[in-house]
Amino acid sequence: MNTILNERKDNTVYEAQSQSTESHNSIFETNDLNLWYGNTQALKNINLQIPEKKITAIIGPSGCGKSTFIKTLNRMVEMVPIVKTSGDIKYNGTNILNRDFQVEDLRTKVGMVFQKPNPFPKSVYDNIAYGPRIHGIKNKKVLDEIVEKSLRDAFIWDEVKDRLKENAYGLSGGQQQRVCIARCLAIEPEVILMDEPTSALDPISTSKVEELVQELKKKYSIIIVTHNMQQAARISDKTAFFLNGEVVEYNDTETLFSNPSDQRTEDYITGRFG
Numbered sequence: 001m002n003t004i005l006n007e008r009k010d011n012t013v014y015e016a017q018s019q020s021t022e023s024h025n026s027i028f029e030t031n032d033l034n035l036w037y038g039n040t041q042a043l044k045n046i047n048l049q050i051p052e053k054k055i056t057a058i059i060g061p062s063g064c065g066k067s068t069f070i071k072t073l074n075r076m077v078e079m080v081p082i083v084k085t086s087g088d089i090k091y092n093g094t095n096i097l098n099r100d101f102q103v104e105d106l107r108t109k110v111g112m113v114f115q116k117p118n119p120f121p122k123s124v125y126d127n128i129a130y131g132p133r134i135h136g137i138k139n140k141k142v143l144d145e146i147v148e149k150s151l152r153d154a155f156i157w158d159e160v161k162d163r164l165k166e167n168a169y170g171l172s173g174g175q176q177q178r179v180c181i182a183r184c185l186a187i188e189p190e191v192i193l194m195d196e197p198t199s200a201l202d203p204i205s206t207s208k209v210e211e212l213v214q215e216l217k218k219k220y221s222i223i224i225v226t227h228n229m230q231q232a233a234r235i236s237d238k239t240a241f242f243l244n245g246e247v248v249e250y251n252d253t254e255t256l257f258s259n260p261s262d263q264r265t266e267d268y269i270t271g272r273f274g
């Protein structure tokens with residue numbers, strides 16, 4: 001399976017000993033998390049500790065619960081009225097599934113980027129300024145600074161700096177996705193959830209977004225759903241393999257791909273199903 005790992009760009013040298021001794025703070029920790037859509041159980045006893053300022057990949061075949069899982073992390077999944085959950089999800093130690101938990105605050109701390117770029121039908125500038133304005137920032141100079149910084153941090157400033165007043169719909173798909181990432185950065189989140197953010201993009205745009213994601217982990221904790229295993233192997237630190245709503249295996253990415261401990265993981269990563 002080293003063919004997958006060898007595609008990594010960062011020439012990381014893995015030391016076997018560092019895997020067991022390394023410990024990181026968890027940004028999210030789920031305990032016996034279950035989720036049902038009506039009578040259909042979509043998540044089963046999920047116990048995951050997601051490290052801070054790392055990239056965690058969620059892989060697995062279609063319908064295994066990847067999107068459902070990441071949407072529970074900012075409680076967006078509740079927009080489907082038939083959803084029921086049990087267990088808990090600790091975000092920085094606080095159980096976000098508690099009835100009295102303030103979800104608005106969570107949503108500003110945990111941003112999300114979707115499969116299809118979904119800019120607002122507004123100018124590039126107004127897309128980025130949208131969140132800060134909602135949070136009460138009106139000063140033009142401050143907004144200008146946030147817009148520029150967010151676009152720079154999303155590796156898209158040079159391409160759009162002369163097009164800030166143009167409608168974001170006029171940009172290419174790959175540019176739109178980086179504008180969506182910039183929009184997410186503008187509200188200064190702690191965590192960025194990404195649901196197959198490159199699956200609608202061409203290979204060049206995909207590699208730009210992958211580079212960007214690796215840069216972003218210096219400041220943010222990133223959880224990325226992908227059904228592209230090469231992508232998971234290239235960019236992530238940790239990988240969780242989901243199957244039928246369960247986590248089959250969760251480990252350092254390098255270990256999961258080179259030495260999977262479950263036969264189903266091995267079958268999936270070697271392309272026997274999925």
Ligand SMILES: Nc1ncnc2c1ncn2[C@@H]1O[C@H](COP(=O)(O)OP(=O)(O)O)[C@@H](O)[C@H]1O
Pocket residue numbers: 037040042060061062063064065066067068069080
């Ligand atoms: N809004 C919904 N209502 C009912 N069932 C849903 C809904 N969304 C997802 N599901 C079901 O939950 C399971 C997991 O779906 P999903 O999380 O979208 O998987 P993945 O992202 O891995 O493809 C599937 O069986 C799917 O049919």
Ligand SMILES: [Mg+2]
Pocket residue numbers: 066067068
């Ligand atoms: Mg999905």
